[in-house]
Amino acid sequence: MDGVPDRIVISHTGKDRDWAQWARWHLEAAGYRTELDSVDRVPGTNVVEAMHRALSRDNPLLVLLSAEYLGSDEFATDEWTARFAQRRRDPAARLIPLRVENVDLSDGIWAPIVVADVFDLTPDRATAALLDAVRRAVDAGPPEPLSVVPPQYPGRAEVSAGTDGPRPVKPLPVVWNLARRNTAFTGRDGMLDRLRDALSNGSRVAVQALYGMGGVGKTQLALEYAHRFADDYDLVWWIPSEQPELIADHLAALAQDEQLRLVPPDTPTPQAVKALRDHLRRVGRWLLIFDNAEDREDLFPWLPDGPGHLLITSRNPNWTGIAEAVDVDVFARAESVALLRTHLPHLAEADADRLADALGDLPLGVGQAVDLLAETGMPVQDYLDDLAAHTAELMSEGRPPAGYPVSLAATVTLTADHLCDTAQAAGQLLYMCAQLGSETIPIDLFTASPELLPEPLNTTVRRPLAFRRVLGQLGRHGLARLTTSGPVLHRLVQAVLRDTDPNSAMHLSTVENLLAAAGPDDATHPKWWPRWTALLPHILAVNPATTENRDLCSAATGAIWHLLARGDAQMALPLAEFLHQSWIAKHGPDDLIVLNISESLAAAHTALGNYRQAYELDQDMFVRRRGLYGADSPLTLNAARNLAIDLSDLGELGQAQELNEDTLARSRRVLGDDHPDTLTSASHLAADLSQLGEFERARELDEDTLARRRRVLGDDHPDTLTSASNLAVDFTQLGEFEGARELDEDTLARRRRVLGDDHPGTLTSASNLAVDFFRLGEFEGARELDEDTLARRRRVLGDDHPDTLTSAGNLALDLEALDRADDARVLRRRFKVKS
Template sequence: MDLPFINALSDRRMLLNLVRQGVVRFPDVEEKPEARLHVVSIVMTCMSHPGGLRALRSALDTMAPDSDGTRQAHRLIQSATLAALIPDGERDRVKPLLQRHWTTFVAAAGGMQAPTNGDLVGRFEALTQEPLPEFGLPAALAFVEEIAALAPSARSTPLSDWVDQQAERLELTLELQKHRSHESPGGLRPPGSDTPETEQITKNKDIVSENGLGWGREISATWVDAEVIDDHDNLPPGPEHQREQDEEERGHQGDEMPSLTSAAPREVESLPQVWGNVPPRNPNFTGRVDLLEALHEQFSTERETAVLPESLHGMGGVGKSQVAIEYIHKHRSEYDLIWWIPAEHKSQILSALTELAQRLGLDLSREAISAVPAVREALSTAETPYANWFLVFDNAESLSDVRPFFPTGGHGKILVTSRNAEWAAVTRTLEVDVFSRPESTAFLRKRTPELALADADRLAEALGDLPLAVEQAAAWRVATGMPVDQYLELLNEKRIELLELGTSPDYEVSVAAAWNVSLDKLEEVNGAALQLLQVCSFFAPEPISRDLFAGSPSAQITETLDETLRDPIKLARAIRDIQRYALAKFDHRAGTLQMHRLVQAVLVSRMTSDHEQIMRHGSHALLANGDVNKPSVPDSWPRYQALLPHLTVSGAVGSADPRVQQFVFNMVKFLYYWGDHDGCLSLATKVHEERKKDRGEDNEHTLSVAKWRAWILWVLGHFREAADINRRCLELSESTVGAADEGTLDSMTRVALDLRTAGDATAALELDRRAFERCAREFGEDDPATLNAAMHLGMCLKFNGAFNEALRLDSDTYRRSVAVLGENTDDTLRVLNYLTIGQREAGDYLGAHKRQEAVYQTFINVYGMENPAVTRAARNLAVARRRAGDHDGALALSSDTLRRFSNRYGDNYPETMAAALDLAIDLRHSADLPGALKLGAETLDRYVKVFGERHPHTLAARANLAIVMRLMGEPDAAHASNAGTLKVLDETLGLEHPIAIVCAINLGSDLAAQGKAREAYERDIDSLDRCRRVFAENHPSTLACSLNLAIDLGRLDRIAEADKIHADTLDRYRRVLGGKHPATLNALQSVRADCDIDPSPL
């Protein structure tokens, strides 16, 4: 595009700013040194983001409406094909769905004549190459939509969802709705209803009919609910069998469509409605008949108690997981939901259950901290339509780590596989032993039918009947055809070598000998393949993404292996040779390589110390190569989830490589954002200790890690330990880089947070003010560091009760943030949320409520409902609703907010306790005094436990609780509580802090309830004087105190004074809050006003 402004970087940035104004959450675009490359990146990003093309057209029209380049861009956009406008990955994602549905059509058709042009994928691809129509839905989307319409709802959902997502991406949602609602009942449309849109719909339906889907409609009524056609008995053994088996298990997701002419009616067996992460069935599975029957009998036994798991126990290599896989595939039609959960590491369990929660639609968030409790609760209480569920916890070694994730009720089943015999104490256990001799010989002869029974017996004897070793020997025979005598001779030689070296406790000598034979052969035919295995031996025995290997430019390991990693052909050959000798399994569909832990142990035992160090470093380098460097972005989380077990096992935390160290640090951040706070703290602690050793305590990277460690300690409630680390970081920064360094100033704001947490409001304010002033002086008022310091100062001002100053500062910070950072960035939205708190506490209840309703909706649009930022905005809105008089709306939202905070952070988290305090107030306003008393007392106890007796939030909770006590007929107890609270407030914050003023106002009501009219009057006179100094004349708290004073005067028979003050106060209430506000109505009836205290965020 020949645009007049593309050469200037500033103009290209302006183009991006204009685009961002029209798009929510538009991603960053990397700036290119070459102008045209930069423009291409902008255009490609617009194409891949919902609303991007429209925003690009609008931006071009704004900047250069008469430019030839703008007109050319319009023409290019209008002539674009669907293939050009949606990512390749999206097209690839729908192909298996089309294949799966076509396979089921064929099965359902039985003997009917199938059309010859049934290659749905090929036709779909052809349609994606057609230009988009001027009106209506693109033909390719209409094509997929029609296929979805032919299937029952359970099967059509993935296809319909895909169409919905692409329509949203292309801004065609309205066109899709018109397409779906076009035909009236009976297929008739009123005369004269044809429009360009309806003509395109008719054209699309003609395209569908031309492609054979009319035949699909004929059989849709007899649709067989199946995705997998299972008939393995007549298939030959070996790799071809495996490939066909794999295709069937995944609903034919391979590259080739099945031949329609050869598709004969076969036995159809349905998968569960929800089927996740289950490994493919092993076509060479042999024996275990008694074990499978015993397991089925245990699962079939009716139990009235809570879910009692079954477990398969045995040593490594006996095939526990294989038995579980075979059982699942054998009985899959008996369950609604089957989910496979790798359970060796807690992070793997969190990942699997989070994915299940998404699949069930229980939680919009991909964060484990909220999704995992939701799925566990749903399964325990039968809150899903899949009551008959089956969960497998594979390789579950730690009882304490795994058992908390078990559903406690419902009608499901749990199966555990483990090497840990302790599971026998809490489950019904079946022991998985080595093969019986007949099973060993049967397995060997199934793979190599020409093998004599006597020779099979000799091999089994030499291998100790260990299934994993027997499988490896069988693969060797298939790959090499070596005579049994020669193979046994090699085994014996290797056994003698190993005995001379000493045996490993992890495996039998005969097993190691079998693998060493194959490893020697692999080294002979492909040395790079052996080195790849050696690197992988330091990973966890979990799937390893092929992406870690492919084209690893920064992974320098050995010259031979580096060359293979850079060459896709050589890498493919290495993986094939590894599979050939059954040394690891490669899943072509998932693109992952997986090794058994016993093979890894044998590999490590063969290495010298120097070689081991090289290969371990290689594993670290490959892991770092897989880091996408976006730990906070949900789309990156699956990658970090997959890498986490390998990071842990490989010892990458101790690597001295800066790239590896950055990767490890990113993993710390990911665990926090993902919601595994305990895992985050554990890893952050290890990383911090390692960095202190290898980089030094005052190193910049070490200090960054230390601050993250302190933050997660704070989140988990370890406030003193967090404060110690932050204080030490500040000392180190000041002594090394100086007081004006950005890192030092960041540490100052963190120490200020610790001071607020400890209740020292004055010291916190002094430190935050110094940090802000120093940032403004050193970096300027518009620098992001200064804006961050300003936000923290605004929070601290509110904590100190300086709401008007906080409002002025927050307003200025928000204005600058919008200009510098953008309107919907994280920091800008945080400031906006805090701004409405200041607006509310400064007395503008109605204005704050109106603004916060809009802010809350913006947060939802930007983040989605389950993000913690949305929950914080919801808490603010709940308070704003109550202050504006919407008590029912406040109660509903504060109840939900407390639930969300509690589920995510626990009951002792500061925001959770604040939300509980808010809900107690809302219960009181809703006349549920017993509920308010109970929750208020519980929350006060937590505040005392977490923050201590004298913290401002504890004192606020005590003052709020005293109101309920008085309203429930205990004025003496309320007076004693408020008097004690006010005394502590005088000693800590001072009597003119808003919390103290509110407490004093309520204390006046306590005196009035005790019948002490004169003392109540004197207290209210003093409080009103303080209100007018601290608050505005029309602040609702000032009006509340004025109303109470008027009532005091009436009780003292000073009627004229009472009437005058009451009339003036009532008039102000009407002007400030409106005539229908509950506070105004109470004032009209001369009902004393109580003042609430909502804790400011720390």
């Protein structure tokens, strides 16, 4: 049909989905092609890319305006503001706004635009208004509508005087016992739409179980679903299910309801339930909601058959064989911020984000914060400080938000008390998990050292199936989310449990011992990085700065070495500084714990190019260790190696060489020629020789060290790769550019595989290989590699790190060699590097 656009994009929010489907049907029937995200964008679609494609074509944008649409819906806002921007550049960009509810457009950006209404009309008049608006926008005459049944008109139909008029399609079902709709309900549109799709997929009985921890809003989600899609049903009934023995009475009440009247009011419960089941088996368009069910075995006998829908809310994730389990997690951050700013309109977005983060986006916690802040006018920072110090007390304050029977603190403590009363081992595990971080807790943290645990948990963890059942108890009570790697507890739940734990000191002590035992001896080898990564948040959670457990202090120091080994000095430095200051005040400067953390702190400064700070720490530590343990102690020799690195970095190459030669001789005598520490001394001495111009001596020492490291440590050990990289530099200095290139290419490939693309060691190899390309006249290859390395070093190390400046200088040389002198000057000026 001439004049018909490629397609009309329908922009709407989740709450207005019925309107969108109604508009889509009538437009398609009238010959227009449409795009509707909830239908045309299948799971896995990149929504942002799909929106960009839709709006970049010559497609009219049909906007369904409602209070929700003009409120906080992020993607809807993106769509209409993008079209307004297009209209400013090109007035032919077509926008078709329709009001689907009575929202005020008299002020703001919509005021000068003609907007048609389609609400509170008869279905025919609404359809005519829709098609008229589209015709005027696209100037096309559509054919006759298709001869199929359209969707019901989503609005409240206007009743003409003197006629019965059409039956309104949005009243509540006649058989209905639900609570009033929660007007403060926020977000969850995507989940509600997916829930409706799942229940309407044609199954004989569609059953969905909404599960999650207490306070995530399972009940509120079920209530909103029932209200939002009420016109899909003729019967909707809410059945409290926390007490299984009362479920039959609730079902009997439905059978005896005065609108349904399946049985007389005095009918015995068994006969009433049977009559109800028989009725539901024969009819459709019904929804039963079993709220707060605890156990599938208790609920299963009461679930009816028939072509209706069943919703279950529960803390228990296990509904295998009964229902499709749907994990209800915390709010998305945008949903938390929207709820906070809706009810606290003067709250800055940054403060709302800070609040949401501290509350872990838990709906009940966010709701309680809204109530307390609205009531008291308390400054955000004061609230956050109080939350950190007195979580349980604060989470008990004020009224719980609408739809929640009790506060978060009461929810957590009552559930924990019940768990401890019924399953002692599970209670012990729960309170220990509360002492740890809010990330996944490795299961083997407990199973690897059962002797450290109290009874009965000690005995339980020795039996894998029994321990898994104990973990299942935490999930079943909604106190933890279970993953294949271990349980995850919400931070607010943990804080409330810590505040109310009657044996907090004992549980903390046990957890400290478990963490101390769990850390691998080697904190630097890549094979142990995943283990240290998993342990790090839990080591930090128990606050090693204040602990009396010296083994935990060693584990914390190991975690810092892990961060340094994987190239994350930015994170390692502030942690090492904090522990260093705390432990000096607690133990004094000569304590072994303090000397060990001093060593890691100095290494962090070295990695970040803070050479003077590293030197001062290493110099002090070398003197102290030599005085405490003697010149030949392995601890003192290690301090000497670190001090020699600092001297070299500061340009004191002669002193560095002298100290490294002495340290290497002592290490060979004390530790042996092939000890890893001895080989580290040899590697450092070779680097000094290279910088002093003694390239042949450096090459000989590096070749010997590389051979020994390959034999002792293996070809892919990070220290072996360091030796290979150093030897390649020796080749370059000696003019053996092809040999350097071959070794650098192999080392770079190995470092990328072992350490990752952005590791500082990998970037060193990339930089060295670019130098090889340059020396061989392959300037374009050098430029490409130097550009990539500079970008990565800026991101990983920062603009002012010496290695970043080296890359900038090398790239400038590449550009000059490619006759791009102007670009080279700009680069040198940007990074203040000389030619």
